[in-house]
Amino acid sequence: MYVPPHFDESRTEVLHELIRQHPFGTLVTHGADGLDANHIPFELAPDGPLGTLRAHVARANPVWRELAGGAEVLVIFRAGDAYVSPNWYPSKHEAHMQVPTWNYMVAHAHGRVTVRDDERFVRGLVARLTRTHEAAQPVPWKMGDSAPEFIDGLLEKIVGLEIEITRLVGKSKLSQNKELRDVRGAGEALQTQGECVVSAAMLACAHDKAAGV
Template sequence: MYLPPAFAEHDPDALRALIAAAPLGMLITAGPGGAMANPLPFTQGLEGDRHLLRAHLARANPQIAEIAAAPEVLVVFQLGEAYVSPSWYPTKAETGKVVPTWNYAMVQARGTARLIEGTDFLRPQIEALTEAQEHGRPAPWAVSDAPERFIAAQMRGITGLEIEVGALTGKLKLSQNRTEADRAGVRNGMIDEGVPLARLMPDPGS
């Protein structure tokens, strides 16, 4: 990934928090069948100094064979994107020397994947994934709310996936290369248009 220093995020804790905020990652493989990409919701955890991403795939998913043949994978977590209009920059009125651009935030995780069969992995993974999304809801649903035989049948149709992350890279392109006034203009413009990415831009007045 092209990563100018102004947009780079290197703090592992910050990167893991960003993944937790946008857990639907794009799993990308490059096996014998060529490049392949599928969106999967991930959970994550730390075991000592190992950062692990966990998910599951449908048994019918052809990416399973690609992972078995070539386990080095890339997962891309996209936290948001937005067009940036030059009209948001105060610099437009001062010099006119502005052009449109695009802001976005993403985390890329590279690592080695392994496929895991059996309920010892799958049951905790689906429970953790469910808990992460249901937590705080007025009437949270739990895996145990469904009939046990039904859940067992569902798990027979999926395969577990665990990725040991070897490299974690964050790119937050949030107008850091602009003046403070221009950054404020972009943030305010996004807020006015209801763009969620604005939440990642610091408030200049705070």
């Protein structure tokens, strides 16, 4: 991924928070049939210097067999993206030297995968993912709500994946290369349109810019 210095986000704790808040990642692999991509919810664990990603795929999905040898993989996490009109930059109306762009925040986690085809690993992973994503529900669903034999049967149909992150690359393109008033103007315009994630990040960027951070 091309990352100009002004868009670079290299802080591990910031990228970890991005992954936790947006855990639905794209697993990119290269097998016998070439490049492949699978879209999977991940769990981020603090194991290792850069963390460890855990997920599961259907046993019928050939990707886990292709990864059995411990292949290198890439997982892409996207926090948000938004089109930015040049009309939202105050400076455009003076110098007419702005063009459209697209702002976004992403994290690329590179690592080596281990296939975990064991019931204990998969059961624990599914239980933790369920607790995490059901937490906001009025009455959270839990695995014990279903008959044990039903859950056992489903667990037999999935296989676990564990990825030790060896390189973490982040990019936050939030118009940091623009004037303070332009960052703020575009952020406020996105907010007015109902876009929440990128606008909030841009306005936070404008605040930091104003504070000289």
